[in-house]
Amino acid sequence: MDNYLSSVKNSCKLLKIFLNSPKELGVSELSRKLELSKGAVHKLLMTLESEGFIKQNPLNKQYSLGYTLLELGNKVLKNHNLVDFAKPYLQRLSEKTKELVCLCIIDGKDAIYVDKIDSKHPIRFNAEEYRRFPLYATSAARAILAFHDREFIDEVLADDLITFTPYSITESRMMQDRLEEIRKNGYEISSNLRNVGATGIAAPIFDAYGKVPASVSVIGPTDRMTPYQEQWVRELLQITREISQELGYREGR
Structure with missing residues (x-):
């Protein structure tokens, strides 16, 4: 019945x-x-x-x-707790990739990891929860910054860019080009920019207003991530697409 x-x-x-x-x-x-x-x-x-x-x-x-x-x-929207809401999606991605999975949010001109699921591998990278860092500093942060308006991006990149490794992008113009590439692709992949030997793959989460308040990233040793890079991109985009849709985002609306 x-x-x-x-x-x-x-x-x-x-x-x-x-x-x-x-x-x-x-x-x-x-x-x-x-x-x-x-x-x-x-x-x-x-x-x-x-x-x-x-x-x-x-x-x-x-x-x-x-x-x-x-x-x-x-x-x-007022009652929505993004951390609790996104947790099952992070767990799904963690089970697929077996790597570190993080939820990152924007707060002013900073980015903050507000939740994570650690890799089960004995050799792995760690992300410190609730620590602030610049919106250009990591793949997760850039996946958020890239989808903000030009004026805000210019403000974030107005000061000298902090160097984290010998491979970090230090020029604003180069970072602008990087963000443009992220917007075009819909995701970010980077190696060695924040930690030498680490690769991060990140994609934005869109809300009901088409804004990007957060991102999800997968992070691991480059030699372990590289063979599965395309697969992890597909898995990540599927997860962020589902989260965005649940938040009310409708592409092209």
Whole structure:
């Protein structure tokens, strides 16, 4: 026996249509998309409108999402704990890669590792949780910085760049080029820039507003990471894509 209420399920489907559709839709268009009669769709709309989930434009009789959804969405964002939410995804990635997996967030002009799952290998790299470092310093940080606006990036790179290894990027122009490459690829791969002998692969997490508040990275010894680099990129992008979608991000919206 079906345990779902069909009317509730159809109401949810109706609301989700607006995620990838024009701002306003009419009964006929909704009827076609839902494969329901116009009468049934009209009843759904009337019910949703009565609770503020849908509103009608009195001029053209088209419907759009109501402000109750905005209130609920803001409530979700305020109650959202990214560390707890992302933990199962980090665990999945850790099980796949067997390497150090980190969740990194932006705080002002700094980056902070707020969660990690250590590698099980006896030879491994460590990341210190809650330690601040510049937004250009690691693959995880650059995967965040690359997707911010030009003015903010210029502010971050205005001062002399700190050198961590003989291979660190020390010129702002070179770092700008690096960030441009990250934006184009959608992820960052770096070796030796922060720790000699270490390779980091990182990808951004997008929120419902298309902003990048965080990233996920996989870090390990270069000789162990290199043979699996392409595979780990695919696994990482799948994880960050899922997290972003759960946060309400819709690509191209």
